[in-house]
Amino acid sequence: KAGVTQTPRYLIKTRGQQVTLSCSPISGHRSVSWYQQTPGQGLQFLFEYFSETQRNKGNFPGRFSGRQFSNSRSEMNVSTLELGDSALYLCASSPGAGNTGELFFGEGSRLTVL
């Protein structure tokens, strides 16, 4: 059974550009959540999707957005990139309707903003 797949694994952008990251959850999982990890702030929640609906979001500016497709794959977009957006972006999938199932994380997408 394939795990959570994130693409691209590494990318470099310049300030002002925008970026789209992709996450394919484990087959059968309908919940996808996104997190940002930086040395200074640690792991912080961005948003969560279930059946194409955003159910929750963290405290990030509107430059951070996401969506989920009917096949449960999810994308997140960051517009007008800032230096502080440099981070490891992780997505996690879980089976279910509630947040009581085991979470599985992908390897992450490492974004560097120059």
Add this chain to the structure above:
Amino acid sequence: KQEVTQIPAALSVPEGENLVLNCSFTDSAIYNLQWFRQDPGKGLTSLLLIQSSQREQTSGRLNASLDKSSGRSTLYIAASQPGDSATYLCVPQRTSYGKLTFGQGTILTVHP
């Protein structure tokens, strides 16, 4: 608001030692708690999931206990190996649709 504290922040031990990693959380209204390890620059790897109705879970050399009422969980690692070197994170979960709270983790180094 959930807060997670992990003690110690860092631990360096010789190979073969038995270890105890501690986790405390402020909001005990959780459905489960999951322990992860993270290698540098990598994603989180699930180690153990303890449902709130359970007291402990075991997988190989790992054993995790949960005392929900006191807001504590402990991860025991038996006969540590250099390959166990990583950051360990405990993550208590509520039905908050992904809005997890992470502590800073315990950085474990096991040297040969």
